[in-house]
Amino acid sequence: MIWYPYQQMKTMQPPIKIRRAEGVYLYPEDGSRLIDAVSSWWSTIHGYHNPVLDNAIRTQLDSFAHVMLGGLTHEPAERLSAKLQEWLPGDLNHCFFSDSGSVAVEVALKMALQYFMNQGDTQRTMVLALEHAYHGDTFKTMEVGDDEDYHFVLNAYGKSKYVVHIPTEIDVLEQAFAAYHDQLNCMIVEPLLQGAGGMRMYDVSFLKRARQLCDQYGVLLIFDEVATGFGRTGNRFVADLVLPDILVLGKALTGGYIGHAVTVANEKVYQGFYSDDPAHALMHGPTFMGNALACSVALKSIALFEDQNYLEKIKKIESVTRRELIGFTDPRIKEVRIMGGCSCIEVLDEKTLEGFKEFAYERGVFLRPFLRYLYTMVPYVMEEDELVQVLQVMKDWFRR
Numbered sequence: 001m002i003w004y005p006y007q008q009m010k011t012m013q014p015p016i017k018i019r020r021a022e023g024v025y026l027y028p029e030d031g032s033r034l035i036d037a038v039s040s041w042w043s044t045i046h047g048y049h050n051p052v053l054d055n056a057i058r059t060q061l062d063s064f065a066h067v068m069l070g071g072l073t074h075e076p077a078e079r080l081s082a083k084l085q086e087w088l089p090g091d092l093n094h095c096f097f098s099d100s101g102s103v104a105v106e107v108a109l110k111m112a113l114q115y116f117m118n119q120g121d122t123q124r125t126m127v128l129a130l131e132h133a134y135h136g137d138t139f140k141t142m143e144v145g146d147d148e149d150y151h152f153v154l155n156a157y158g159k160s161k162y163v164v165h166i167p168t169e170i171d172v173l174e175q176a177f178a179a180y181h182d183q184l185n186c187m188i189v190e191p192l193l194q195g196a197g198g199m200r201m202y203d204v205s206f207l208k209r210a211r212q213l214c215d216q217y218g219v220l221l222i223f224d225e226v227a228t229g230f231g232r233t234g235n236r237f238v239a240d241l242v243l244p245d246i247l248v249l250g251k252a253l254t255g256g257y258i259g260h261a262v263t264v265a266n267e268k269v270y271q272g273f274y275s276d277d278p279a280h281a282l283m284h285g286p287t288f289m290g291n292a293l294a295c296s297v298a299l300k301s302i303a304l305f306e307d308q309n310y311l312e313k314i315k316k317i318e319s320v321t322r323r324e325l326i327g328f329t330d331p332r333i334k335e336v337r338i339m340g341g342c343s344c345i346e347v348l349d350e351k352t353l354e355g356f357k358e359f360a361y362e363r364g365v366f367l368r369p370f371l372r373y374l375y376t377m378v379p380y381v382m383e384e385d386e387l388v389q390v391l392q393v394m395k396d397w398f399r400r
């Protein structure tokens, strides 16, 4: 039997069984139709069953589904890395593929640590990270993350001496650099929008200051854009605003079709590994890295994003969301937050959201709040009337 994620199996509601999915709609077995406002964990930005993406996979399948990148290579991986090199800002030129966002963050953190070890510097063992950060569910990503609700199992080890967590406040950032700069190998952030930690939004000025301090003290800056990449914040990438040394992409990379991710290093990081010494190599290699089906569909996903002016679509989603939600108040609501293709109603008490999922289901909408956060991460192909319906259901919950 299936062991479901993040759920107490004894008490969980039976999940909704999906038979078919098309565009922004999920079609459950019971004959109903649901607008998906979550984009399957924020990944299906073009909606489901997109003919262009379907075709990309079918075409590649006529050649082969997968060959490993150890000692072999192939055109889809070469073309995707070339496309990313050209498309991403600055000198983010070197693509290391992996099968999930968590693994790609692990790779980024390993790169940062080894970058200094390759220079004989073994003092820089610490990572600067943010409070409420989420970077994945594997062990090192749990350690740099900061969320009791996901990762309390780490309490068994006690407080890590390898990570410092700070709030998104510039004065605290400066103090952290003053105190730890010679021990830090990197600073890692979900830039502008912290997703799983509660859709928390913060200002670009914090990132600009972080970039300055990283430069001043020779610390690497990592952007985990697994969630924010491909337009979610209204920017193509936040890396277009402030340039990191290492960029991690996942989730929407393949348009939500196949689990795949990439850790992209700039020239400086890459050169830290490039030498005659075999011990300076990056010792990592996920079995399915550079999977040909995943690379093929990622290329088409990027082409759709470019050709169909997705940034305009996202702007429209943001403005409709603002029109519908700004000014909406209820004594149970703590704050309403909106950025690009993401919105969040944070309530004061998580009990306020109990039963919401069923309420939305009965009204033809799939939304899945967690803790105190009722949020949307809609597919960018959503039409205005569908988006209004989603937001209306959220408001109706407080007015019932």
Ligand SMILES: *Cc1c(COP(=O)(O)O)cnc(C)c1O
Pocket: 099, 100, 101, 102, 103, 105, 134, 135, 136, 137, 190, 195, 196, 224, 225, 226, 227, 228, 250, 251
């Ligand atoms: C989802 C997420 C991850 C983990 O990605 P997986 O593919 O689930 O392993 C890492 N970082 C951020 C910011 C995420 O939102």
